Amino acid sequence: MEYIYAALLLHKAGKEITEDTITAVLQAASTEVNESRVKALIAALEDVDIEEAMATAAVAAAPAAAAPAAAAEAPAAEAQKEEDTKEEAEESGMAGLGALFG
16 A cells, blocks of 8 residues: 555655655655565556546545445434334324223
8 A cells, every 4th residue: 555655645746656766755654665566556557647546536435425424314314203103103092092081
């Protein structure tokens, strides 16, 4: 993960993302550098538009972030319906009792 963070940091700083710059960032962070992972990252990012990838990820993450809020609201609404159902049952039961006493 730190390799991707290094690439994002370089991108944000407007620096070129190369093997040397990734290695320099990782070494500055006192991270042991695996050269094959650096080469693999550079190869994977070769034809990637990082701005577009980040925008796509942000759009995809937005509905996922909204889902927990909606999920939290659902039990509350369900609990309210359950309470309403109980109240209606009690009221109808009371109406039946009233008929007994005329």
